[in-house]
Amino acid sequence: MASDTTLLSVRDLTKVFGRGRNQATAVDGVSFDLEQGGAMGIVGESGSGKTTTARMIIGLETPTSGSIRFRGEDRTRPARGVKTLRERGRSIQIVFQDPYTSLDRRQRIGDCLAEVIGVHFRMDRDATKARVRELADLVGLDERQLNALPKSLSGGQRQRVAIARALAAEPEVLILDEAVSALDVSVQAQILNLLSDIRESQGVSYLFISHDLAVIRQVTEHSIVMRHGEVVEQGLTADLLDDPQHPYTRQLRDSVPREGWDPASVTAAR
Numbered sequence: 001m002a003s004d005t006t007l008l009s010v011r012d013l014t015k016v017f018g019r020g021r022n023q024a025t026a027v028d029g030v031s032f033d034l035e036q037g038g039a040m041g042i043v044g045e046s047g048s049g050k051t052t053t054a055r056m057i058i059g060l061e062t063p064t065s066g067s068i069r070f071r072g073e074d075r076t077r078p079a080r081g082v083k084t085l086r087e088r089g090r091s092i093q094i095v096f097q098d099p100y101t102s103l104d105r106r107q108r109i110g111d112c113l114a115e116v117i118g119v120h121f122r123m124d125r126d127a128t129k130a131r132v133r134e135l136a137d138l139v140g141l142d143e144r145q146l147n148a149l150p151k152s153l154s155g156g157q158r159q160r161v162a163i164a165r166a167l168a169a170e171p172e173v174l175i176l177d178e179a180v181s182a183l184d185v186s187v188q189a190q191i192l193n194l195l196s197d198i199r200e201s202q203g204v205s206y207l208f209i210s211h212d213l214a215v216i217r218q219v220t221e222h223s224i225v226m227r228h229g230e231v232v233e234q235g236l237t238a239d240l241l242d243d244p245q246h247p248y249t250r251q252l253r254d255s256v257p258r259e260g261w262d263p264a265s266v267t268a269a270r
Contacts, residue, residue: 007205008034008057008092008173013066015052015229026052028229029066032222034173039199039206041216041223041237043252049229050209054175057207058094059085070173090120093171097178099162103150109161110136110146116168135164138201139194156187160194167202175207180215192218213241213253225249 015027027049034040042050055061057068059078068075070091079085096102104112113132117123123131136146139160150158159179166174176195180188196219199206210216216223217237224234225248233246244250 005036006033007036007038007071008207009067009069010053010057011067011069013053013056013068014064015049015056015061016064025229027056027063030224030226030229030231031066032224032231032234034205034207036172037199037203037205038222039208039220041220042207042209042226043211043213043216043223043240043249044226045211045252047228048226050226051177052229053226054094054177054207054209058092058175059088086120090169091171092173092175093166093169094175094177095159095162095166095179097182099158100150100155103158103161105150108147108149109141109153112161113146113164113168116165120169131168135168138167138198139164154187155183156190159183159191163191163194163198167198167204171204173205173207175209177209178211179208181210181212188215195219211252213237213249217241225252 010033011031013027013030014025016023016025018024030049030053032040042053044050052061056063059075062078063076066076070088075088079088107115110132113135114128117128117131132146136142141157141160141164145153145157145161150161153161162179163174180191183191192215195206198204199219206219208216208220213223220237222235223237223240224231225240225246226232227248233240233244233249240249241253244253
């Protein structure tokens, strides 16, 4: 049940694609609340509906039924007008799995961040430059990387850029869609620690989408587990990982361990 501290409230969210014999239900009756300053995990394998859920929340897909409310405001239907669209975009931002495909390959990183700042805020050149530097410091990018093109950066560095770009809008909710799944374990640890630090210092709330229970344990308190578009289990992330009740959650947990991966090492790597 939504409370006074609830930022995002999703109720009975459903998305059906196609018609007739070609009809397919991608999301079926999903409900959850994200609290202010909280972190919610959405867990499931490919095709479970977790990314479609995220796309509806940020307005890239229109729900077939159900509701999405942000601070009590109904955001179920598409935004009308540039001002409303911009306001919605500012409050909820998303970081995708592969930032390289969403970065302008011809634009230097500093200019990319400055562009986002210019869309959402009225700042002069000096203030914008200072804000770019602040964002770079926040995610661990140096001056050389700010002046670089995306192709010159590593996968981990590009993901830091994607996080900085999302934070440039000063969102209240940051959706991370498999944001570390393409990175090796050591870089994953760095990015997860970074996200924990940002949450503590900035107060941003997270929706963290992943197929990996061990990863979401590092940055979330509550999670929902999705299979075939439905929520099969939900609760405290630690409980889901330590004592899963649904067979599918147990299957996910048992498939997570990889050689050399220790969930506790993420915190230790700080």
